[in-house]
Amino acid sequence: IVGFFLMVIFKSMRGFSLISVSIMGAVGHVFGQIFVGVIVFALIEIVFYLPFMFIIALPAGVFTGKLTIKLLDILKPQMQA
DSSP states (O other): OHHHHHHHHHHHSTTOOHHHHHHHHHHHHHHHHHHHHHHHHOOGGGGGGHHHHHHHHHHHHHHHHHHHHHHHHHHHHHHHO
């Protein structure tokens, strides 16, 4: 949910590409996971996973953004027909 709302916010702002919007979605997802993990397990120590999760989230966001661009290139002509 956090990732979705970050993506909606950044998509509505000028100057952000699909790749940067996807990165923000991945980063928001990480924050949401950590927040829920802290609440569910009542362990603040889970926060120490943030740097590792960010390292994984950044390339995952880039990959998702590039994949979305490719998919839109394929689907746009079919949606206009």
